[in-house]
Amino acid sequence: MATISLCMIVRNEEDHIRRCLESAGRLVDEIVIVDTGSADGTKRIAGEFGAHLYDFEWTNDYAQARNFSLEKASCDWILWLDADEELQIHDFPALQSCLQNKQDDFLAVRMLHFYGQHPADERRSHVCSAFRLFRNRAGIRFMGKIHEQLTAGATATPPRIESNRFMRILHYGYMENEQKRKVSRNISLLLENQGIEPDNAWLDYHLAAEYYCSRDYIKAFQFVNTAIIRFLEKGVLPPPLAYKLKYDILIATGNFAAAYPGIEKAIELYPDYVDLYFYKGRVQFAFKEYEKAARTFSYCLILGEANPEYLILSGAGSFFALHYLGLCYEMQQKYELAVGSYRQAIALYPDFKPARQRLEQLLKNNQSLKTWFDPAFA
Helix, strand or coil, X not given: CCCEEEEEEECCCCCCHHXXXXXXXXXXXXXXXXXXXXXXXXHHHHHHCCCEEEECXXXXXXXXXXXXXXXXXXXXXXXECCCCEEEEECCXXXXXXXXXXXXXXXXXXXXXXXXXXXXXXXXXXXXXXXXXXXXXXXXXXXXXXXXXXXXXXXXXXXXCCCEEEEEEEEXXXXXXXXXXXXXXXXXHHHHHHHHHCCCCHHHHHHHHHHHHHCCCHHXXXXXXXXXXXXXXXXXXXXXXXXXXXXHHHHHHCCCHHHHCCHHHHHHHHCCCCHHHHHHHHHHHXXXXXXXXXXXXXXXXXXXXXXXXXXXXXXXXXXXXXXXXXXXXXXXXXXXXXXHHHHHHHHHHCCCCHHHHHXXXXXXXXXXXXXXXXXXXXX
């Protein structure tokens, strides 16, 4: 049986670490906790789970701290988590069989990044796949002082593989009450590192993402554009994350004119990215191109949300797209089709208020549609 070490770096995480360790306890054979200066009950709680605890002087370098934790791991595989994450295991025997038979060194895990306020809701999340399980061998290490990434060597990166279906990770760190305490810290570290690596496009992207989280959309847009330019100047295709963030910012600020027709170029680069089509539909709707928008949102439903290559907004290929499809039909006075779209959105997400409110208003204003109405959606 393949053995697994859980490796974590923590600091003042007493509010979260118990949930994290309880969730991973069934899977792992060893817990390695590197503490970078906790002044609360973090280490005491970790000790309750039999963790191997190590103190590490914080140097403003996440990769250095994580690599220290890897040096202490003794099992066949390493799982890395943050304290504000929770592990869910769907099929432990199948996962064990997968690890024992894998030929490569990495296993991508499905992740849900919740946003908004508590309680966490799977429909209010961004979904992606990330390499969170990897073989414990020399050469696999973390790089990057912040927003660190795994590397299989000096320049190599882990191969892109399909996300496994045996487990997933729930991430609560992007929820509003958690985000506030991290954004200023992250921006400070990123700016510090930008002074050392001024041409690092990824630092520009991450700064854009942090400013977006703090709703400083002007700075966010400046940095994401700089990131895209730096990638292109180096002859590197900008990552889909950069385009997603750029058009997210433009739509969040109502700057639809700046998003159109540029988003078409982004789609040419990533023609299977549902979020880009969803944003395109939003732009078309804003320009009252309802028939075109309806086709775009319908295509979102075809693409769906299962592509592990991308960070995907939950709903972009389902209930959000159906809601906007309903709005498009309303604008074209295709009320029966609108009712059907809203009902499908509500079926997928019963607590989705925008679709429910539009459905109720539509039925109130069009008595002839009552025959289409199912009281279950009231």
